[in-house]
Amino acid sequence: MAKHHAYVKGELPRLAQLAQKVVNRHGSTKAELQVIANTLRQLDKELTQHLAKEEAVLFPYIAGLERSISIGAPRPRSCFGTVANPIAMMTQEHDAAGTLIAEIRRLSGNFTTPADACPTFHAFYDGLMEFEQDLHQHIHLENNILFPRAIALEASAG
DSSP states (O other): OHHHHHHHHHHHHHHHHHHHHHHHHHTTTOTHHHHHHHHHHHHHHHHHHHHHHIIIIIHHHHHHHHHHHHHTOOOOOOSSSSTHHHHHHHHHHHHHHHHHHHHHHHHTTTTOOOTTOOHHHHHHHHHHHHHHHHHHHHHHHIIIIIHHHHHHHHHHHO
8 A cells, every 4th residue: 555655646736737738728628627736635634634534544443453463462452442443534535536537538528638739748747547446446446446455454353
């Protein structure tokens, strides 16, 4: 997960800079660019908060579960009851992020640049496409591998 989190933290500011350049250059003739930039800002805000919660609360608890099982100690205390509670919230946030990136894909015509696009425009849409791919992989790993494993670990820890 650290790889995906680092990618998001580095890529979102870069995409925001590209978005601003593309809006400044092409926004007067391509109104969807400002909407894409605004949607990207919303995605950035939501993912920044999401990653912080995972890194500060959920992932340390899961690591604590693994440690407690490996040494035969009681499971760690939590401020959220069962691990299923924050996992449910993280899953909802994944769905929201997926909806935002899908909207960006729709607005951009599947990340298709116009014939008169400058290199920055191409870099922006290419970056958005790569970001979407990484986001989908990140969500898949957490929703389908890490989260079910954490729920099972907690159940086995008693």
